[in-house]
Amino acid sequence: RPGPERVLAASCVRQCAEGMKVKTKTDGVVRAQRTLVELLMADHPKPCAREQETHDCELESLGRQLKARQDIFTPRAYSKGTDFSNPSIAIDHGACILCDRCVRACSDVKENYVIGRMGKGYTTSISFDDNQPMGDSSCVNCGECMISCPTGAITYSGHKLFTGTDGQDLRKTQLTRGASLEVSELQEHPLFKGISGNFLKRSEGSVVLRQFNKGEIICRQGDFGSTAFYIDRGSVEVYIDTPMSHVKTVRSDGLFKRMVSVLAPRGDDRQKEQEDKQYIPIDAPVDLEYGADKVATLNEGDLFGEMTCMNFYPRSATVRAASDGTIVLEMLRNVLDILQRNREFRKRIEDTYRRRALENHLRSTKLFKTLTPDFLEELRERVELVRFRAGQVICRQGETADAFYLVRAGHVKVSQSYPGGDIVRNYLARSSYFGEMGLLGGGVRVATCTALDHVDLVRIGKADFDRMLEMFPAVRAELETVAGDRRRENQRQARELQSADIDKFLSQGLMEATNLLILDLERCVRCDECVRACGAAHDGITRLVRDGLRFDKYLVATACRQCRDPLCMVGCPVGSIRRTSDLLNIVIEDWCIGCGLCAENCPYGNINMHEFEVKVKNTATGRLERITRRKATACDLCMEHKEPSCVYACPHDAAHRVEPQTFFDVHLKGRDVKPVQGTF
Numbered sequence: 001r002p003g004p005e006r007v008l009a010a011s012c013v014r015q016c017a018e019g020m021k022v023k024t025k026t027d028g029v030v031r032a033q034r035t036l037v038e039l040l041m042a043d044h045p046k047p048c049a050r051e052q053e054t055h056d057c058e059l060e061s062l063g064r065q066l067k068a069r070q071d072i073f074t075p076r077a078y079s080k081g082t083d084f085s086n087p088s089i090a091i092d093h094g095a096c097i098l099c100d101r102c103v104r105a106c107s108d109v110k111e112n113y114v115i116g117r118m119g120k121g122y123t124t125s126i127s128f129d130d131n132q133p134m135g136d137s138s139c140v141n142c143g144e145c146m147i148s149c150p151t152g153a154i155t156y157s158g159h160k161l162f163t164g165t166d167g168q169d170l171r172k173t174q175l176t177r178g179a180s181l182e183v184s185e186l187q188e189h190p191l192f193k194g195i196s197g198n199f200l201k202r203s204e205g206s207v208v209l210r211q212f213n214k215g216e217i218i219c220r221q222g223d224f225g226s227t228a229f230y231i232d233r234g235s236v237e238v239y240i241d242t243p244m245s246h247v248k249t250v251r252s253d254g255l256f257k258r259m260v261s262v263l264a265p266r267g268d269d270r271q272k273e274q275e276d277k278q279y280i281p282i283d284a285p286v287d288l289e290y291g292a293d294k295v296a297t298l299n300e301g302d303l304f305g306e307m308t309c310m311n312f313y314p315r316s317a318t319v320r321a322a323s324d325g326t327i328v329l330e331m332l333r334n335v336l337d338i339l340q341r342n343r344e345f346r347k348r349i350e351d352t353y354r355r356r357a358l359e360n361h362l363r364s365t366k367l368f369k370t371l372t373p374d375f376l377e378e379l380r381e382r383v384e385l386v387r388f389r390a391g392q393v394i395c396r397q398g399e400t401a402d403a404f405y406l407v408r409a410g411h412v413k414v415s416q417s418y419p420g421g422d423i424v425r426n427y428l429a430r431s432s433y434f435g436e437m438g439l440l441g442g443g444v445r446v447a448t449c450t451a452l453d454h455v456d457l458v459r460i461g462k463a464d465f466d467r468m469l470e471m472f473p474a475v476r477a478e479l480e481t482v483a484g485d486r487r488r489e490n491q492r493q494a495r496e497l498q499s500a501d502i503d504k505f506l507s508q509g510l511m512e513a514t515n516l517l518i519l520d521l522e523r524c525v526r527c528d529e530c531v532r533a534c535g536a537a538h539d540g541i542t543r544l545v546r547d548g549l550r551f552d553k554y555l556v557a558t559a560c561r562q563c564r565d566p567l568c569m570v571g572c573p574v575g576s577i578r579r580t581s582d583l584l585n586i587v588i589e590d591w592c593i594g595c596g597l598c599a600e601n602c603p604y605g606n607i608n609m610h611e612f613e614v615k616v617k618n619t620a621t622g623r624l625e626r627i628t629r630r631k632a633t634a635c636d637l638c639m640e641h642k643e644p645s646c647v648y649a650c651p652h653d654a655a656h657r658v659e660p661q662t663f664f665d666v667h668l669k670g671r672d673v674k675p676v677q678g679t680f
Contacts, residue, residue: 008032034066040097041068043076048095048152058150059097078123085135085389087337088199089146089157093125096153102126102145109148114139126153135389141338143199156202179209181329191230191329194342206332212321218328219305221318221573222595222630228309228336229319231302234326238284238296238304238317240574243614246590247633263612263631279360280591281430281575283307283316283409285349286357290591297322303349307409307573309333310454311390314595316573340387350385353408358383358458361408365431367482370474379468384459388451397448401438404465407431410455411570416447425486427452427566429575437483439465446487452570516658517646519555523654530557533649534635557655560586560606560635568598568607568634577632586634594630607634 008029011022023029041063051057063070076094083091098117103126106115114137118127128137146154183200186192186207192200209232212218219225221240245263279287284304288296298304298319308315310333331339339345359376362368371379385408388394394405397417412428425447428434438445439462460468469476519530566586569577576592588598599607610633615624635644647655 030066034068037063037066038068038072041070042072043074043094044097044151045092045094046070046073049090049092049155050095050149050152052152053155057152060151076122080125083133083135084157085133086139086141087135087157088141088334089134089139089143090155091134092153092155095151096126097151098124098126099150101148101150102154105144105148110142110144112138112140112142115145136392140194140341140343141199142196143202144196180205181207181209189329191232191339191345194344195338199338203332203334203338206335208330210328210330212326212328213324214321214326216321218319218321219315221315221593223315224312225305225308225315226312227330227332228303228305230329230331231298231300231304232327232329233300234324235297235299235322236304236319236326236328237322238282238286238288238298238319239294240280240282240288240591240593241318241616242591242593242629242631244291244590245631246588246592247610247631263614279431281316283313283573285352287360288317301348302352306336307454309336311410311571313571314573314593314597316593353385354380361406361431361458365406365433367433367475367478370472371468375468375471379460379464382461382464384461386457386459388455388457390451390453392451394449394451394455394457395435395438395445397445399445401435401443401445402462404433404435404439404460404462405449406433406458406460408456408458411452412455413450413452414447415450422448427569429569429572431575436479437486440479440483441487517557517644518656518658519557520654520656521553521555523652524555525652525654527651529649529651530646530655533645566602568602570601571597573597588632588634592631594632596630596632598632607632609633 037059040059044059046060048057048060051060062068080093082093100117103115103117106112114128115126117124118131119125128134128139143156146156149155181189183197183204186195186200187197210218212234218229218236221242243263247263280290282288282296283306284296284298285302286296286298288294304319305315307313309331340349358380362371362376362379368376388410394412395401395403407428407430409430412432412434414425414428414434415422416425428449434447434449435445437447469479517530566577566579568586569579573595574591574593576589577598578587578589594609596609599609609630611628611630613626614629616627616629617623618625644657647657649655
């Protein structure tokens with residue numbers, strides 16, 4: 001018969017023996033337990049996230065039970081910190097006690113094999129895949145690790161998604177017009193097959209069922225939203241109910257001649273590169289064919305409103321029910337996110353895109369118009385659909401170029417590194433492409449491309465890209481032309497950076513401008529003739545404010561700077577604002593839906609919203625009704641005149657339109673400043 005053991009051991013490793021007596025509550029055992037808990041709590045944040053939210057952190061509860069010291073806390077010498085890359089689950093590595101419950105839950109219970117241990121000694125931590133942020137890993141958001149975690153190391157953060165920017169509960173403000181589905185109902189729905197019931201319970205109230213009759217509006221273009229829609233039964237029609245026209249300034253008829261703003265259809269004043277526009281990008285699995293009366297149809301199993309939900313952008317189009325009894329599921333972002341991580345759902349959505357939208361997406365890009373149907377069919381199965389979260393680097397300057405990318409959804413920032421800092425080259429929206437310069441010019445990336453929001457890309461590998469160029473010389477010629485233009489612009493801007501005081505230039509935000517209106521404050525008498533002249537030239541709506549940045553004796557007035565890399569383009573739900581091919585002007589296209597996001601995004605307040613009365617057919621009555629619609633407007637440099645009205649009207653020669661780098665380069669070098677007239 002064995003005698004008493006000399007040391008204490010954990011019950012999970014102590015082997016049983018015949019005649020053994022086990023005592024778990026002796027003073028020695030309790031003291032050992034208390035010591036171990038105090039060691040764990042010494043670098044455990046108190047209270048942790050779980051203790052703050054639900055007051056049931058197992059470690060802290062055990063510490064109170066054992067009367068362990070609560071005043072001992074030393075931050076860890078090494079910690080991976082917090083990880084909020086997953087919108088539903090938050091990771092606090094500082095609260096992790098390496099119990100391995102999450103590892104066993106992920107591998108043994110759910111068989112996902114995403115979580116494991118890494119490191120040695122005090123650098124040991126849990127990791128996801130090959131030490132990626134949780135949001136970038138292959139995690140499917142089943143929530144099993146969160147349920148098994150005894151501390152606040154893995155907690156639910158999806159409840160934050162219920163709160164809007166105004167602090168209101170989105171479940172009450174966005175999901176009030178439908179029947180909220182219970183957890184049991186969601187689990188029975190094929191859409192949520194494989195989704196953890198515990199996760200759905202925590203997200204209760206995030207999905208509602210809505211039913212519509214034919215012609216009823218589901219959502220309207222321009223409205224801000226935080227939800228996505230899944231068509232459960234029936235079909236819907238998607239369209240833009242704003243006239244296909246842009247704001248144009250013309251001279252009025254009559255006795256008193258004056259300039260007025262009117263809505264004009266696409267004509268000779270539009271850039272030729274947009275004349276053959278066939279499709280308008282919308283927040284749906286299909287693009288909308290260009291035209292005033294064009295309508296796209298979505299059917300059962302389609303998802304729309306995805307980018308609106310993930311990025312809180314305005315609705316890109318109006319959606320109405322196409323049949324009686326149409327049923328849609330409206331969901332908040334936390335539910336959409338877990339669906340996107342579900343393998344079956346993601347495969348279904350990607351298959352739908354490949355089958356219905358990929359060819360139109362490629363065809364809507366001028367570059368791919370010459371591709372044959374056979375090659376497109378082959379390419380359809382070979383391309384890779386990839387996704388990046390906001391802030392994630394897609395490719396980095398100096399890396400080997402291994403693929404060509406087409407933007408499927410979202411916005412991509414293109415930047416280059418210089419000794420004075422990073423310079424943003426462009427913002428790319430849907431149907432734009434990048435990566436061709438590295439593939440054509442030596443195999444090295446010349447810029448860093450970063451996801452600005454949730455970005456979906458079509459990735460064409462280098463082998464398929466090279467084969468495409470070999471088979472279609474027109475595609476190669478177009479790419480080489482575009483790459484050459486971009487390369488020359490990069491070289492020109494690099495020369496400018498070498499001659500200008502970069503710190504001062506960048507601090508004033510002037511590097512982005514191609515054309516500035518400056519006022520010489522020593523000559524300006526604040527008469528506001530420039531402002532009145534701008535208003536008179538644009539139907540009473542001025543595009544100029546006599547206020548802005550001061551630079552020495554000059555005022556950079558608030559007027560469109562025709563930015564090289566305009567922030568106003570970021571987030572446009574239909575891609576209606578763009579740069580011209582010469583990179584000098586901003587053009588607002590005729591399918592602008594008047595959502596106002598570009599005006600909000602402009603950091604200089606230089607875009608205005610112009611209201612017009614238009615006739616729209618009422619789908620219920622069939623009658624034409626007069627309603628008000630808005631269009632975005634920005635300074636067009638008064639192209640119908642020899643010089644801008646604001647410059648022409650200044651009685652004291654204080655207002656000048658200048659090319660900023662030339663002007664400020666001379667000024668910074670201490671020479672006499674002579675305003676340089678821009679090209680109009």
